[in-house]
Structure formats: structure tokens, C-alpha cells
Amino acid sequence: MMLLVDLDGVLYRGRQPVPGVAAVLAERAAAGDLVLYCTNNSSRHRSEYVEQLAGLGAPVGPGSVFTSACATALALRAADPPLRVVMVFGAEGLARELRDVGLRTVPPTARGLAAGPDAVVVGIDRRLTYQRLTVAMQAVRAGARFVATNRDPVFPTADGLAPGAGAVVAALETAAQRPPDLVVGKPSPILFEQAARSVGREPQEAIVIGDGALTDIAAANRIGARSVLMLTGVTSRADAEALPPDGRPTLVAADAAELRRALAQLATGPSGGRTP
Numbered sequence: 001m002m003l004l005v006d007l008d009g010v011l012y013r014g015r016q017p018v019p020g021v022a023a024v025l026a027e028r029a030a031a032g033d034l035v036l037y038c039t040n041n042s043s044r045h046r047s048e049y050v051e052q053l054a055g056l057g058a059p060v061g062p063g064s065v066f067t068s069a070c071a072t073a074l075a076l077r078a079a080d081p082p083l084r085v086v087m088v089f090g091a092e093g094l095a096r097e098l099r100d101v102g103l104r105t106v107p108p109t110a111r112g113l114a115a116g117p118d119a120v121v122v123g124i125d126r127r128l129t130y131q132r133l134t135v136a137m138q139a140v141r142a143g144a145r146f147v148a149t150n151r152d153p154v155f156p157t158a159d160g161l162a163p164g165a166g167a168v169v170a171a172l173e174t175a176a177q178r179p180p181d182l183v184v185g186k187p188s189p190i191l192f193e194q195a196a197r198s199v200g201r202e203p204q205e206a207i208v209i210g211d212g213a214l215t216d217i218a219a220a221n222r223i224g225a226r227s228v229l230m231l232t233g234v235t236s237r238a239d240a241e242a243l244p245p246d247g248r249p250t251l252v253a254a255d256a257a258e259l260r261r262a263l264a265q266l267a268t269g270p271s272g273g274r275t276p
């Protein structure tokens with residue numbers, strides 16, 4: 001099977017690993033499953049995740065991590081007309097992904113604005129200030145394309161929920177008085193499509209494992225893939241039970257032991273033996 005696995009709220013919450021999940025994925029990889037990671041988190045460069053996941057004991061290689069930051073970079077590289085200068089209203093990892101595809105990046109500062117950015121890319125921004133928001137707003141109002149890496153309202157940390165990129169996007173959307181021109185992360189299928197195609201598979205063959213009903217599971221349903229909703233992150237059992245029929249996952253797992261059983265069940269299910 002090809003497993004497309006979310007990170008925050010599935011493998012860890014902040015710096016705290018979710019017990020046993022990395023080991024379940026390692027067992028699946030040893031049994032021949034292909035394990036790829038797809039995260040809406042836009043703050044870090046892919047290479048940083050490879051190290052972190054390996055440290056957790058999860059099966060990972062240099063080509064197995066897909067983030068909304070690298071997906072945004074790939075989408076913008078193909079922009080027509082080509083972009084000259086991109087203002088990054090987000091973290092350094094996002095700026096690095098954009099530079100990796102040859103884009104020139106500027107920060108959301110007065111100097112950045114003076115460079116005449118033709119796009120503003122928004123991700124989670126832990127350096128968020130009124131000043132940075134003001135400059136980003138001015139760039140969008142001056143005609144720059146407004147690109148959101150994702151709209152996650154919150155993400156789980158070891159100490160509870162924290163505001164996600166969606167909170168920053170909403171602030172800019174309100175101030176600029178227009179919605180983003182492009183939203184890249186889940187529930188858009190872009191990340192899953194890039195991950196599946198990178199290994200020559202079709203996205204609908206995937207089993208999606210995620211903690212976000214409105215992101216991971218919505219994106220899985222959109223591409224026709226089966227899914228396991230983990231209750232280890234942002235979605236509670238009550239939330240899961242209240243989902244409408246077209247928003248439900250294939251299976252729900254409360255912890256690593258239930259995930260192991262769910263994957264075993266999907267592997268022997270009617271389409272579990274699907275081959276490339």
C-alpha cells in the first residue's frame with residue numbers, strides 16, 4: 001500500500017511524539033508499504049523533517065516528505081507570467097523552498113515592499129507583528145498575487161492548540177479585503193497528487209492517515225482515496241461522529257494500536273491488494 005501520512009497530530013504534538021505511531025509505520029514499510037509524508041506545515045524545509053522523522057524511528061528518505069511550502073514553491077515556479085519577486089509572510093523554511101526553485105524572496109518589511117513584490121506568500125509566521133501584516137497588506141493592495149500555503153486554523157502542540165497559518169491568512173484577507181488567489185495545502189489535493197506522482201502512482205491508490213477531518217480526510221475524499229482519521233490531534237471523537245457522510249474517513253483510530261489494526265484491515269480489504 002501507499003501511505004500518505006500527515007505529521008502534526010499524527011506522529012507528534014509539538015516536540016512530543018505520539019506513542020507507537022512511528023513504530024507502526026516502520027512495520028508497514030518493512031512489510032513493503034510505501035510511506036510518504038504530507039504536511040500542511042509551511043515553517044520548515046523538507047530536509048529538516050527527514051532528520052526529525054528518522055530520529056523518531058519513522059521510515060523516511062530524502063524524497064519522502066512533502067510540505068505545503070515546497071508544493072507552493074513548485075506551483076509558483078510554473079506561474080505565467082513568471083514571478084520576479086516574492087514577499088514571504090511566513091517562516092524561513094518557506095523562503096528557502098521558494099529560493100530552491102529560483103525565486104527571489106523579500107521579507108515583509110518596508111524594504112521588501114520597495115522591491116515591488118508580484119506575489120505575497122503566506123504561511124505560519126511566529127514573528128507576526130502588526131508591522132509585518134501592514135506591509136503584506138500594502139503589497140496585496142498594490143496588486144501582488146495573494147498565495148496561502150494552507151488555511152489550517154490551529155495545530156496541536158504539547159501544550160494544547162496553537163494558531164495555524166490560516167489565522168495569519170485570515171488577518172491578511174480581512175485587511176486586504178480579498179480572499180487568497182491560491183490556497184495550496186490540504187484540503188486541496190495538490191500535496192497528495194505531488195506525493196503520489198513522485199513515485200509514479202495514482203493518488204486514489206493511497207491510504208491517507210491524518211488527524212484533520214477538514215484537511216486530511218476532506219482531501220482524501222476529494223481524490224477518492226481511503227483514509228484513517230487519527231484522534232491524536234485536532235479532531236475529537238465527538239467531532240468525528242458529527243461528520244456528514246461525505247466527510248467521513250474509512251476508519252477511525254484513537255492510538256497507534258488501533259492504527260495498526262486499521263491498516264491491517266485495509267490491507268486485506270477489497271482494494272487492499274491494489275498494485276501499481
Ligand SMILES: [Mg+2]
Binds near residue numbers: 006010210211233
Ligand atoms: Mg495534522
